[in-house]
Amino acid sequence: MEKKHKAVALISGGLDSMLAVRVMQEQGIEVEGINFYTGFCVEGHTHAIRNHDKDKQKRNNALWVAEQLGIKLHIVDVIEEYKDVLLNPKHGYGANMNPCLDCKIFMVSKAVEWIKENHHDGFDFIITGEVIGQRPMSQRKATMPIISEESGAEDLLLRPLCAKNLPETLPEREGWVDRSKLYDFHGRNRKPQIALAKQFGLTDFATPAGGCCFLTDKNYSDKLVDLWKARNSREYEMDDIMLLKVGRHIRPSADFKLIIARDAGESKFLEGYRKEFISIHALSHSGPMALVDGKLDEEQYTLAAAIVARFGQGRMADEVELDIALPKQGSLQVKTPPLSAEQVLQEWYV
Amino acid sequence: MSKQILDARKMLCPLPVIKAQNQIKLMSQGEELDVICTDPGALHDIPAWARINGHEVIATQQNDDELVITVRVGA
Numbered sequence: 369m370e371k372k373h374k375a376v377a378l379i380s381g382g383l384d385s386m387l388a389v390r391v392m393q394e395q396g397i398e399v400e401g402i403n404f405y406t407g408f409c410v411e412g413h414t415h416a417i418r419n420h421d422k423d424k425q426k427r428n429n430a431l432w433v434a435e436q437l438g439i440k441l442h443i444v445d446v447i448e449e450y451k452d453v454l455l456n457p458k459h460g461y462g463a464n465m466n467p468c469l470d471c472k473i474f475m476v477s478k479a480v481e482w483i484k485e486n487h488h489d490g491f492d493f494i495i496t497g498e499v500i501g502q503r504p505m506s507q508r509k510a511t512m513p514i515i516s517e518e519s520g521a522e523d524l525l526l527r528p529l530c531a532k533n534l535p536e537t538l539p540e541r542e543g544w545v546d547r548s549k550l551y552d553f554h555g556r557n558r559k560p561q562i563a564l565a566k567q568f569g570l571t572d573f574a575t576p577a578g579g580c581c582f583l584t585d586k587n588y589s590d591k592l593v594d595l596w597k598a599r600n601s602r603e604y605e606m607d608d609i610m611l612l613k614v615g616r617h618i619r620p621s622a623d624f625k626l627i628i629a630r631d632a633g634e635s636k637f638l639e640g641y642r643k644e645f646i647s648i649h650a651l652s653h654s655g656p657m658a659l660v661d662g663k664l665d666e667e668q669y670t671l672a673a674a675i676v677a678r679f680g681q682g683r684m685a686d687e688v689e690l691d692i693a694l695p696k697q698g699s700l701q702v703k704t705p706p707l708s709a710e711q712v713l714q715e716w717y718v
Numbered sequence: 719m720s721k722q723i724l725d726a727r728k729m730l731c732p733l734p735v736i737k738a739q740n741q742i743k744l745m746s747q748g749e750e751l752d753v754i755c756t757d758p759g760a761l762h763d764i765p766a767w768a769r770i771n772g773h774e775v776i777a778t779q780q781n782d783d784e785l786v787i788t789v790r791v792g793a
Binding site for chain 1: 769
């Protein structure tokens with residue numbers, strides 16, 4: 369019996385990787401999916417935090433896609449290794465703090481590594497849903513060979529959706545895959561993908577604007593840069609990444625920033641960090657939980673409390689009493705008039 | 719049959735799934751893993767992961783803010 373060839377597919381949860389897998393399955397290739405978790409992935413996270421997201425379906429799109437395709441999915445934690453990609457991107461950043469080209473090279477190289485580690489499962493090549501011209505930084509004609517070369521994948525990397533615009537890869541040359549049945553998609557027009565999805569009977573798929581990464585988001589990138597600047601270091605931990613996704617971030621001083629919950633869901637989430645951060649919440653009125661990231665001297669207690677009071681039910685009161693809890697040091701109570709909207713300066717908002 | 723416990727409290731998805739996946743890799747068919755977590759997203763993601771990878775969620779308990787999802791390791 370002829371050997372069934374096997375590919376590992378980079379699965380983001382979007383339509384393109386879904387189609388790439390289906391195209392391979394049509395040719396009798398056995399596919400398993402791999403999904404890399406950098407910590408900046410939009411999937412999941414904030415759905416679990418904010419109140420208004422509670423009604424949204426909490427599905428993880430990569431898992432959902434894998435289930436629709438009937439393939440296994442391996443999710444790989446690359447949080448630590450990804451730091452070097454973000455901090456030292458050889459090919460630079462996109463419009464924000466998104467190192468898209470280095471990120472793609474990194475992920476394909478991890479897939480190469482993964483194939484080697486799982487050699488007993490007999491993977492023959494790698495596929496991605498890349499389309500030439502689809503993304504301004506990482507998916508251009510010039511970047512396709514760079515990704516193949518710098519990842520170490522070389523001609524083991526096949527992009528079924530735009531393969532006809534690219535040199536032949538090993539699976540095509542060896543006849544494992546019929547090149548004539550691959551595609552020549554290019555550019556940002558999504559119509560060919562939508563038509564192919566229809567042909568495959570796929571009607572429900574995620575089409576996230578700006579991709580699936582927080583680093584492509586300007587507000588998120590601004591907060592990350594602010595964090596690095598304030599700490600005078602570009603080191604970060606998983607908790608830092610998470611907290612940048614939550615609440616209003618207000619920096620009234622170079623020494624500290626307040627993270628103020630925007631709803632009950634975020635308040636509850638921030639409560640989980642009270643052992644590590646100074647936290648502030650109103651006692652005399654209902655209001656949000658706030659964390660202090662940085663150092664707070666005694667003179668700044670009242671300022672921080674007055675800002676937090678501004679975002680609670682006591683915002684129009686003459687005075688609000690707040691609790692300031694210091695990790696392992698107990699707490700103190702402060703009475704202060706809330707700041708007015710104008711007193712919370714625009715430039716404080718990160 | 720031996721049972722293992724994974725503490726994935728405070729972690730947000732997909733981390734509880736990743737931790738469960740990595741632990742299950744080291745377990746044998748038929749063994750059970752209790753995943754304790756606080757992210758309600760895990761209620762959807764762990765069963766989805768189990769289904770596509772040939773494992774089975776055999777029980778789900780919810781106590782206050784904590785969830786315990788029991789996965790039986792498949793072949």
